[in-house]
Amino acid sequence: MAKKKMNAFYAQSGGVTAVINATACGVIQTARANKDKMGKVYAGRNGIIGALTEDLIDTGKESAAAIAALRYTPSGAFGSCRYKLKSLEANRREYERLIEVFRAHDIGYFFYNGGGDSADTCFKVSQLSESMGYPIQAIHVPKTVDNDLPITDCCPGFGSVAKYVAVSALEASFDVRSMALTSTKVFVLEVMGRHAGWIAAAGGLIEEHGIPVVVLFPEVAFDEAKFLARVDALVKKHGYCTVVVSEGAHHADGTFLAEQGTKDAFGHAQLGGAAPVVANMIKKGLGYKFHWAVADYLQRAARHIASKTDVKQAYELGAAAVKMALKGHNAVMPTIDRTSDAPYRYKIGMAPLAKVANVEKFMPRDFITADGFGITAKCKRYLMPLIQGEDSPTYKNGMPVYATLKNVAVAKKLPAFDLK
Amino acid sequence: MAKKKMNAFYAQSGGVTAVINATACGVIQTARANKDKMGKVYAGRNGIIGALTEDLIDTGKESAAAIAALRYTPSGAFGSCRYKLKSLEANRREYERLIEVFRAHDIGYFFYNGGGDSADTCFKVSQLSESMGYPIQAIHVPKTVDNDLPITDCCPGFGSVAKYVAVSALEASFDVRSMALTSTKVFVLEVMGRHAGWIAAAGGLIEEHGIPVVVLFPEVAFDEAKFLARVDALVKKHGYCTVVVSEGAHHADGTFLAEQGTKDAFGHAQLGGAAPVVANMIKKGLGYKFHWAVADYLQRAARHIASKTDVKQAYELGAAAVKMALKGHNAVMPTIDRTSDAPYRYKIGMAPLAKVANVEKFMPRDFITADGFGITAKCKRYLMPLIQGEDSPTYKNGMPVYATLKNVAVAKKLPAFDLK
Numbered sequence: 001m002a003k004k005k006m007n008a009f010y011a012q013s014g015g016v017t018a019v020i021n022a023t024a025c026g027v028i029q030t031a032r033a034n035k036d037k038m039g040k041v042y043a044g045r046n047g048i049i050g051a052l053t054e055d056l057i058d059t060g061k062e063s064a065a066a067i068a069a070l071r072y073t074p075s076g077a078f079g080s081c082r083y084k085l086k087s088l089e090a091n092r093r094e095y096e097r098l099i100e101v102f103r104a105h106d107i108g109y110f111f112y113n114g115g116g117d118s119a120d121t122c123f124k125v126s127q128l129s130e131s132m133g134y135p136i137q138a139i140h141v142p143k144t145v146d147n148d149l150p151i152t153d154c155c156p157g158f159g160s161v162a163k164y165v166a167v168s169a170l171e172a173s174f175d176v177r178s179m180a181l182t183s184t185k186v187f188v189l190e191v192m193g194r195h196a197g198w199i200a201a202a203g204g205l206i207e208e209h210g211i212p213v214v215v216l217f218p219e220v221a222f223d224e225a226k227f228l229a230r231v232d233a234l235v236k237k238h239g240y241c242t243v244v245v246s247e248g249a250h251h252a253d254g255t256f257l258a259e260q261g262t263k264d265a266f267g268h269a270q271l272g273g274a275a276p277v278v279a280n281m282i283k284k285g286l287g288y289k290f291h292w293a294v295a296d297y298l299q300r301a302a303r304h305i306a307s308k309t310d311v312k313q314a315y316e317l318g319a320a321a322v323k324m325a326l327k328g329h330n331a332v333m334p335t336i337d338r339t340s341d342a343p344y345r346y347k348i349g350m351a352p353l354a355k356v357a358n359v360e361k362f363m364p365r366d367f368i369t370a371d372g373f374g375i376t377a378k379c380k381r382y383l384m385p386l387i388q389g390e391d392s393p394t395y396k397n398g399m400p401v402y403a404t405l406k407n408v409a410v411a412k413k414l415p416a417f418d419l420k
Numbered sequence: 421m422a423k424k425k426m427n428a429f430y431a432q433s434g435g436v437t438a439v440i441n442a443t444a445c446g447v448i449q450t451a452r453a454n455k456d457k458m459g460k461v462y463a464g465r466n467g468i469i470g471a472l473t474e475d476l477i478d479t480g481k482e483s484a485a486a487i488a489a490l491r492y493t494p495s496g497a498f499g500s501c502r503y504k505l506k507s508l509e510a511n512r513r514e515y516e517r518l519i520e521v522f523r524a525h526d527i528g529y530f531f532y533n534g535g536g537d538s539a540d541t542c543f544k545v546s547q548l549s550e551s552m553g554y555p556i557q558a559i560h561v562p563k564t565v566d567n568d569l570p571i572t573d574c575c576p577g578f579g580s581v582a583k584y585v586a587v588s589a590l591e592a593s594f595d596v597r598s599m600a601l602t603s604t605k606v607f608v609l610e611v612m613g614r615h616a617g618w619i620a621a622a623g624g625l626i627e628e629h630g631i632p633v634v635v636l637f638p639e640v641a642f643d644e645a646k647f648l649a650r651v652d653a654l655v656k657k658h659g660y661c662t663v664v665v666s667e668g669a670h671h672a673d674g675t676f677l678a679e680q681g682t683k684d685a686f687g688h689a690q691l692g693g694a695a696p697v698v699a700n701m702i703k704k705g706l707g708y709k710f711h712w713a714v715a716d717y718l719q720r721a722a723r724h725i726a727s728k729t730d731v732k733q734a735y736e737l738g739a740a741a742v743k744m745a746l747k748g749h750n751a752v753m754p755t756i757d758r759t760s761d762a763p764y765r766y767k768i769g770m771a772p773l774a775k776v777a778n779v780e781k782f783m784p785r786d787f788i789t790a791d792g793f794g795i796t797a798k799c800k801r802y803l804m805p806l807i808q809g810e811d812s813p814t815y816k817n818g819m820p821v822y823a824t825l826k827n828v829a830v831a832k833k834l835p836a837f838d839l840k
Binding site for chain 2: 012015016018046049073074075076077079080081082083163166167168170171172174175176177178179181182183184187189205209210273275276291292293294295296297298300301302303304305307384387388389390392395397398399400402404
C-alpha cells in the first residue's frame with residue numbers, strides 16, 4: 001500500500017525580517033510543485049501558537065499570485081511569535097497537544113522558520129517520533145537578522161539588514177559631511193544585534209566609501225576614553241565622523257550602554273537606546289554637535305532596499321527544506337555553504353539540528369580590527385557578497401505593493417487548548 | 421557695448437536633503453547650456469561661508485558626468501552651513517565683504533538654495549544693488565524637507581522624506597502586525613519637523629494600506645489622556661498600532677515631548693527624542709510592549725528611496741532659477757504652482773522674495789482630522805502626488821553610486837576675512 005500523503009505545517013518564529021516571506025514562498029511553491037508527494041501546507045497563525053491552539057491557516061486558499069507576492073513582502077505573513085517550548089520533561093502537555101493537532105490534520109512535515117531558539121524547538125519536535133511515537137519530520141529553516149546561527153555561512157534576513165545599514169549609514173554620512181563645518185560633526189546610528197555584532201559590522205563597510213566610521217560591537221567591551229579619543233582623532237582629521245553602535249554594546253562589567261541609568265522626570269528608569277547615550281557622551285566629553293538615529297524595526301522590515309542575494313537565498317532555503325523533507329530527512333536545517341568569496345559562490349548544504357540548537361555564532365576576532373572599532377579586510381570579504389543586488393518590489397501610487405494574505409482558517413477538530 | 425558676461429555664485433544652505441544636489445545639477449547644467457550669456461558657476465564651499473571667506477569652488481572643473489551624477493547624490497556636494505546673515509544695519513561688514521568677493525570674481529548672479537532663513541539672507545543680498553550700489557541678481561531656490569516655505573505648493577526635499585516616512589512606517593507596521601500577539605503591540609516612529617507637521621503627515625498615508633496609525637503633529641497640543649485612549653482603542657481593535665510623532669510635538673504649555681526632563685545617571689538633562697518618551701508613556705499608561713525608532717538624518721538623506729516627482733522638481737527649480745536670472749529677474753524664487761491633484765499637474769511659477777522671507781507655512785487645520793490624530797482626505801490628495809515615482813540611483817557592488825566632487829578651489833584674490 002502506498003504511503004499516505006501527509007500535510008505540512010509551516011510556522012514563522014521570533015522577530016520577522018524583510019525576507020522571511022520569501023522563505024515561505026519557497027516552501028509553499030515547492031510543496032505545490034510536489035503535490036503528488038506532499039499534501040496541503042498549513043501555516044501556524046502567529047507561529048507555533050497556531051499549532052498549539054489548532055489555529056491553522058490553509059495556504060491552499062491563496063492564489064498563485066498571492067503566494068508569489070510573498071517574495072516581495074516584508075514581515076511574517078502568517079504572524080510570528082516569541083514562544084519557546086520547554087523541554088519534554090518540563091511541559092509534556094504541550095508536546096502531546098502538538099501531536100494531537102498534527103494527527104487531527106494529517107501533518108507529517110514540520111517546517112520551522114526561525115533563529116536559535118526556534119532551532120531548539122524544532123529539534124525537540126524532531127524527536128517526537130522517537131520519544132512519543134508520532135511520525136513527524138522536522139526541518140528548521142534558518143532566519144535571523146542577527147546572523148548568529150552556526151554552520152550556515154549566513155542567515156536569511158541578515159544580508160538585507162546589512163544592506164540597509166550600509167546604505168543608510170553612507171547616506172547619513174554624506175549628510176553630516178555636508179554640514180560639519182558649522183553644525184553636526186558626529187552622527188550616531190544604533191543598529192540591532194543584542195549579542196553578536198554582525199549588523200553593526202555592516203556599518204563598517206562605508207569606510208570603503210571614504211567615510212570615517214567607528215563601530216561599537218557587543219563582542220568588544222566598551223572603553224569610553226579610548227572611544228572618545230578615536231572619535232576626536234577622526235573629527236580632527238576629517239571634520240566629522242559616523243558611529244555605528246550595536247544595541248548590544250556594553251561596558252566591561254556587562255552593563256549595556258543603553259541601560260546607563262537614564263531616568264525620566266519622575267525618576268523612573270527610561271528604556272532608552274544606546275545611540276543617545278553614546279551621542280551625549282561625545283557631547284559631554286568632546287563638545288561636538290551630534291545627531292543620532294535608532295533604526296529599530298525599520299532596518300529589518302526594509303524590503304524596499306533588500307539584498308537580492310538575501311532574497312534568493314531565503315527562497316532557496318525554503319525550497320530546499322521541502323526537498324529534504326521529501327527525501328525523508330528529519331532534524332536537519334538547510335544551510336548556505338560558501339565555496340568562494342569573489343566571485344561569490346555557494347551551495348545549499350544540510351546541517352544536523354543537534355549541532356545547531358542553542359549555539360550562537362559571534363563575529364570572529366579576526367573580523368574586528370585590533371583597536372576594536374572597525375572591520376578587517378577578511379570581514380569585508382565575508383560581508384560584500386551578502387549585500388549584492390537589488391530586488392525592488394513593485395510600486396503603485398508611490399508605495400511598494402506588499403501582500404496581505406486572506407489567511408483562511410482550517411476548521412478546528414479538537415477542543416480548545418489553554419496556553420496558560 | 422555688449423554687457424559683460426557675469427559669473428554666478430551658487431550655495432547650499434541649512435539642512436541638506438536627498439535632492440538638493442539635483443537642484444545644483446539643474447543650476448549648473450542650465451548655466452552650461454547658456455554659456456554665451458552666463459559665465460562660470462562658482463559654488464560656495466560650505467554655503468555662504470564660502471562667499472565670505474572667498475572659498476569658492478570652480479564647478480567648471482567638474483566633468484559633465486560628475487555634474488550629471490549630482491542628480492542621484494544626496495547631501496550637499498559643496499558643503500552647507502547654518503549661518504544667517506544679520507541685517508545690513510547690524511553687520512554691514514559682512515555685506516561689504518560679499519560685494520568685495522563678488523566684484524573680485526565678476527559675480528553677477530547669486531543663487532541661494534535653502535529654506536526660510538536662507539530666503540531671508542537671499543532677500544538681503546538682492547537689495548545690495550540698491551543699498552550698496554553693486555549690481556547683483558539674487559534668486560532663491562527653494563529647498564527644505566520641512567515643506568514650510570510659503571507660496572510654492574511644495575518644497576524640494578519634502579516629497580522624498582514623505583516617501584521615506586510612508587514606506588518605512590508601512591514596512592515597520594507590517595512587522596509589528598506580525599508580532600503583536602505575543603510581543604510588540606505599538607511601534608513609535610519619530611520624524612523631523614520642529615514647527616510644521618508636514619513630514620509627520622506623510623506617516624498618516626499608511627492608513628490607506630489598512631494600518632491603524634496615530635500621528636502627533638506640532639500643530640496640535642499633545643493631550644496624554646486623549647492620546648493613550650486612542651492608542652488603546654486601536655490596539656484593542658486591531659491588535660497593534662503605529663504612532664508617527666513629529667520631533668516638534670509638544671504639550672499645551674509649549675514644552676516639547678522630547679524635553680520631558682529625561683536625565684542621565686548623573687542627573688544631567690539628556691537630549692533625547694520624542695519617540696522614547698511617547699513609547700515609555702504607552703508602556704506606563706497601557707502596559708503594551710513597544711518598539712521605537714528615530715529616523716533623524718536617515719530620512720532626509722535617503723536618496724535610495726527618493727520620490728521621482730521630487731527629484732524632477734528639484735532639478736526643474738534649479739534650471740528655472742538660472743532662466744529667471746538670465747531674463748533679468750532679481751529678488752525672486754521659482755515655485756511649484758499646482759494646477760491639478762489628479763492627474764497631478766503643476767507649472768513653475770515665480771514669487772517675490774519679499775513675500776517669502778520669514779514666513780512659515782504650517783499644516784492647514786483642514787489637513788488634520790478633527791481629533792487631531794490623523795490626516796484628512798484633503799491632505800492625502802495634497803501628499804499623494806509628491807511621493808509618486810521611484811528614481812533609483814545606480815548600484816555598484818551592492819551600494820548606491822553617489823558622487824563626491826573634486827571641489828577645486830578658485831584662486832583667492834583678497835585678504836582673509838575673519839568670520840568672528
